Amino acid sequence: MDSLPPPQVPLDYLLKIKWNMGNHAHLFYKLCRYANLPCAIVSGINKSAAYQIGQKIDPRRMAAQWNAVYCDGNWRLLDVFWSSTCVLGRKSGEWTLLDVDGNVVNQDEGADEGITQHRINEFYFLPDPDKLINTHLPTDPKWQLLEEPWSMEKFGQHVYIREMFFHLGVSITPKSQTNCLLKANNGVVDIEFGLNNGNDSDIKFRYMLYMAKREGKVPNIEFDRFVFYQRSSTCLSYNARFPVAGTFKLDIFGQKSSKHDSLDLVCSYIIDCPQAKTNCEPLPDNPTIGWGPGAETETCGLQPLSHNGGLVETQDGHVEIRFKSTRDIAFIQNMLSNRFDETILENYTISRQEDGEVIVNLRLPKHGEYALKLFADDLTAEGSVPNVCNYLVRCENEDVHCEPYPKIKSGSIGGNHMCHKLNVVPISHTSGLIETESGQCKIRFSVPKNVKLLSEIQHTTLEQSVLQAAVGQTCENGEIVFDLDLPKAGEYSLNIFACNDNGSSQVVNVFNYLITSTQDRDSSKQLAAGNVPDTVPNMLPSANSTLQTLNDQIDISLPAGFSGLVAELQRKNANDAPIKDQVVFEDENGEYVVSIKVPEEGEYHLTLYKKRADGVMTNIGSYTIHKIISEETERTSTAPTQSESVGDSKVTFDMDDTVSDGTQEAKEDTHEDNVQPEVPEIDEEELKRIAAKKALDAKHKSIRAALKRAVRSQDPYELTQAITEFEENNVPDKNGNLVKAKKLLAMLQAKEGLVEAMAKRNLASLEAAVEAAEAANYNKKLNLELAYAKRILEQLRHMEHLRHQIMNLDQKTIAEIKSYGQPPPAVHQVMAAVLLVLGNNESQLQEWKAVQVFIGKTGRESLKRRVSTFNVDKLMMDVAARSKEILSEFDLDEVRDASAGVATFYVWAKGMIEEAESRFTQAGGDLSAVRPRTSGSRAKSAVGKPK
Numbered sequence: 034m035d036s037l038p039p040p041q042v043p044l045d046y047l048l049k050i051k052w053n054m055g056n057h058a059h060l061f062y063k064l065c066r067y068a069n070l071p072c073a074i075v076s077g078i079n080k081s082a083a084y085q086i087g088q089k090i091d092p093r094r095m096a097a098q099w100n101a102v103y104c105d106g107n108w109r110l111l112d113v114f115w116s117s118t119c120v121l122g123r124k125s126g127e128w129t130l131l132d133v134d135g136n137v138v139n140q141d142e143g144a145d146e147g148i149t150q151h152r153i154n155e156f157y158f159l160p161d162p163d164k165l166i167n168t169h170l171p172t173d174p175k176w177q178l179l180e181e182p183w184s185m186e187k188f189g190q191h192v193y194i195r196e197m198f199f200h201l202g203v204s205i206t207p208k209s210q211t212n213c214l215l216k217a218n219n220g221v222v223d224i225e226f227g228l229n230n231g232n233d234s235d236i237k238f239r240y241m242l243y244m245a246k247r248e249g250k251v252p253n254i255e256f257d258r259f260v261f262y263q264r265s266s267t268c269l270s271y272n273a274r275f276p277v278a279g280t281f282k283l284d285i286f287g288q289k290s291s292k293h294d295s296l297d298l299v300c301s302y303i304i305d306c307p308q309a310k311t312n313c314e315p316l317p318d319n320p321t322i323g324w325g326p327g328a329e330t331e332t333c334g335l336q337p338l339s340h341n342g343g344l345v346e347t348q349d350g351h352v353e354i355r356f357k358s359t360r361d362i363a364f365i366q367n368m369l370s371n372r373f374d375e376t377i378l379e380n381y382t383i384s385r386q387e388d389g390e391v392i393v394n395l396r397l398p399k400h401g402e403y404a405l406k407l408f409a410d411d412l413t414a415e416g417s418v419p420n421v422c423n424y425l426v427r428c429e430n431e432d433v434h435c436e437p438y439p440k441i442k443s444g445s446i447g448g449n450h451m452c453h454k455l456n457v458v459p460i461s462h463t464s465g466l467i468e469t470e471s472g473q474c475k476i477r478f479s480v481p482k483n484v485k486l487l488s489e490i491q492h493t494t495l496e497q498s499v500l501q502a503a504v505g506q507t508c509e510n511g512e513i514v515f516d517l518d519l520p521k522a523g524e525y526s527l528n529i530f531a532c533n534d535n536g537s538s539q540v541v542n543v544f545n546y547l548i549t550s551t552q553d554r555d556s557s558k559q560l561a562a563g564n565v566p567d568t569v570p571n572m573l574p575s576a577n578s579t580l581q582t583l584n585d586q587i588d589i590s591l592p593a594g595f596s597g598l599v600a601e602l603q604r605k606n607a608n609d610a611p612i613k614d615q616v617v618f619e620d621e622n623g624e625y626v627v628s629i630k631v632p633e634e635g636e637y638h639l640t641l642y643k644k645r646a647d648g649v650m651t652n653i654g655s656y657t658i659h660k661i662i663s664e665e666t667e668r669t670s671t672a673p674t675q676s677e678s679v680g681d682s683k684v685t686f687d688m689d690d691t692v693s694d695g696t697q698e699a700k701e702d703t704h705e706d707n708v709q710p711e712v713p714e715i716d717e718e719e720l721k722r723i724a725a726k727k728a729l730d731a732k733h734k735s736i737r738a739a740l741k742r743a744v745r746s747q748d749p750y751e752l753t754q755a756i757t758e759f760e761e762n763n764v765p766d767k768n769g770n771l772v773k774a775k776k777l778l779a780m781l782q783a784k785e786g787l788v789e790a791m792a793k794r795n796l797a798s799l800e801a802a803v804e805a806a807e808a809a810n811y812n813k814k815l816n817l818e819l820a821y822a823k824r825i826l827e828q829l830r831h832m833e834h835l836r837h838q839i840m841n842l843d844q845k846t847i848a849e850i851k852s853y854g855q856p857p858p859a860v861h862q863v864m865a866a867v868l869l870v871l872g873n874n875e876s877q878l879q880e881w882k883a884v885q886v887f888i889g890k891t892g893r894e895s896l897k898r899r900v901s902t903f904n905v906d907k908l909m910m911d912v913a914a915r916s917k918e919i920l921s922e923f924d925l926d927e928v929r930d931a932s933a934g935v936a937t938f939y940v941w942a943k944g945m946i947e948e949a950e951s952r953f954t955q956a957g958g959d960l961s962a963v964r965p966r967t968s969g970s971r972a973k974s975a976v977g978k979p980k
Contacts, residue, residue: 357390531543
């Protein structure tokens with residue numbers, strides 16, 4: 034816009050709103066009046082950006098206005114300002130952010146007024162009164178439109194709820210905490226809401242946990258995993274445990290992805306924790322989808338049968354969780370604990386699918402808390418399997434000490450997706466559970482001609498030499514037969530693998546059994562019967578190693594003597610189809626190398642087996658390979674260790690290397706093949722200089738970026754800070770950004786002063802502000818503001834001219850007016866109207882003698898002194914209307930004929946009334962609704978400027 038719109042049009046008033054000289058409630062009121070819609074301006078307080086949760090309500094700072102409009106036979110409420118404008122990023126500076134949805138942050142937040150943005154929010158256009166009352170409290174209770182109005186106390190203490198609360202179907206229930214200030218008894222607090230759309234997987238919730246700065250320095254504790262979040266079809270709940278005492282703030286955010294672009298605030302609480310929870314440990318996990326069955330569970334076709342909530346408690350350490358399954362799925366489970374490594378816990382949980390159910394069994398090694406994470410997807414789906422449900426398993430019985438299951442591949446018994454894909458069919462035992470009293474069992478499979486089966490038997494305590502004698506593998510009548518002769522009562526696992534019958538060295542797991550034998554047998558009879566194993570192969574010295582790579586392939590060199598192996602590779606929590614030649618064994622000049630392709634980011638598990646001629650295999654070692662894509666991964670100039678290799682594609686192990694047990698860091702590899710090229714030495718001082726220059730360059734880059742952000746924000750405070758930092762650090766201004774920023778800051782400060790002066794309407798202040806704005810009018814950005822300021826200047830100068838006309842009257846003229854014994858009607862009525870404007874009551878002015886008294890006063894009460902100090906903002910509109918009514922009986926010529934001096938007062942009074950009316954309408958007032966004050970009526974306030 035290049036020019037000002039005419040006065041008294043909507044666009045003119047929008048500019049006043051922009052410059053804080055009007056508000057949206059008055060604009061909407063005027064538009065409704067033009068449209069003949071009944072409308073009211075509702076004054077009160079709201080929980081805007083000025084509101085601080087838990088602090089005493091400040092009616093002055095929180096004052097606001099909105100509207101009520103009569104439509105379809107009912108009064109409805111709306112807030113045009115909240116429907117069109119929001120403040121993003123406002124921070125009080127009183128909190129330290131500790132935890133974002135289970136991720137440690139520990140970020141000290143500074144004060145920030147945030148950025149005002151204009152965006153549509155339809156919630157505040159005709160919302161239900163019982164929803165709007167959470168943020169808007171009218172001064173007049175009738176405008177709450179509620180059968181049971183809220184008190185100021187209830188409004189101030191109620192939990193801080195925003196519109197996203199209602200968008201997502203969250204509701205207050207009898208169990209909900211309705212007070213925004215909560216007390217954590219014994220260091221624990223529970224928060225619960227109703228949820229109407231709990232099974233909608235499109236709805237997401239997140240939280241942020243803060244600690245008050247007034248508590249002093251934040252303790253050296255990582256505040257992740259201390260909030261237990263559950264969501265079911267009907268309930269949303271949070272349980273927070275606190276390892277330290279203090280005051281905390283919990284913000285809950287949410288969104289419906291298909292409707293909302295970002296997470297918005299749902300509600301907030303302040304939590305007073307006078308005493309930390311005793312022996313407070315973090316949760317074993319903090320899953321993004323929360324705890325318990327939810328929308329993700331239902332989406333994948335699972336319905337809980339045994340446990341509907343996220344918390345599972347057990348006294349004996351044994352748990353069975355059952356789901357109804359509506360379709361064939363790929364299913365994976367993990368168990369986590371703060372006390373045990375995940376690889377150890379792999380053997381304490383199993384799952385199976387049978388009779389339309391998914392059954393998960395757990396055995397806990399000790400008392401404590403465990404996270405059970407469940408992953409599921411369609412059986413034919415490939416790629417990462419999503420997390421669909423999580424349980425927090427708690428056992429407080431310190432006597433619990435459950436034995437693990439024998440190692441079952443992937444923790445799943447029965448057939449998996451590859452069993453179906455390769456058409457491997459169990460003939461004799463279709464269930465993954467087998468019980469045998471004799472310890473003997475024959476398991477038969479049917480397989481296609483091009484598929485070969487292999488097996489691995491496991492027990493928790495028996496030596497491999499005994500286990501190898503317990504299983505044989507033959508082919509009978511086109512079927513693969515696994516002949517078991519178990520030497521001891523107890524549990525065994527038989528893991529079945531498949532591979533192409535073309536000499537392939539890569540196998541895939543297809544079926545697993547958990548076999549229970551109830552009778553001990555004499556292992557010597559097995560040996561005599563001919564089940565004598567080959568020499569049991571040694572374990573790889575590098576067993577249980579962890580490797581990392583940035584590349585799509587990693588090579589592992591094996592020691593001499595480890596040839597003729599097969600491998601199984603599986604990406605964690607994934608349902609990947611095998612890739613041809615994904616694992617290849619090669620002999621490179623006498624060195625045995627296994628090459629592994631890892632195309633996707635994630636954690637891969639590689640298991641190497643030595644196989645017998647009949648297909649029975651022995652696990653000789655496993656590796657965990659982390660494929661990462663971050664370029665920020667730490668690199669070292671030394672050779673990689675057994676436990677870590679970042680970026681290199683080849684890791685070498687030697688027979689003399691220390692064997693890692695998976696819990697301690699292995700000895701650094703010193704194999705000659707891994708020696709790095711010699712790097713020329715650099716002078717130490719030169720190294721320091723290079724490091725210092727890099728640090729300075731990085732600092733300057735950061736400061737330049739901060740200046741650019743400040744320029745984009747156009748926030749004067751942020752710009753001032755950025756410019757000061759830029760100058761104090763002597764950052765070179767290569768592109769003139771500092772000069773531009775200074776010009777922008779001067780312009781913004783001039784604009785701020787100009788708008789403030791326009792609102793105050795002080796002639797001297799506005800003239801100075803206009804002069805400053807014209808000098809700082811960077812890129813002519815202030816042209817519109819200057820035009821409007823000059824329009825106001827004209828009005829103020831006119832008022833000043835009228836004032837001077839009065840002040841220039843000599844005392845003789847005043848005395849002449851007073852001297853009338855029986856004045857003409859024009860003289861009496863005009864002077865009475867003038868005194869009304871100056872603040873006298875009409876009842877005091879009925880008689881001319883009384884008027885003479887006021888005209889004749891001297892000193893502070895003199896007529897000229899009262900005109901000189903008159904403030905038009907204090908003129909009540911009903912008084913102005915009455916004065917106008919009196920003056921309308923005469924025209925200027927008629928008054929001038931009666932008395933030239935009275936005519937001067939006539940012109941002044943009409944000018945003041947016109948200015949008062951102008952300000953009143955500019956503030957959104959409706960002159961047609963103003964009634965002239967009658968004689969003797971009490972003063973009343975007109976609709977004033979928006980607060």
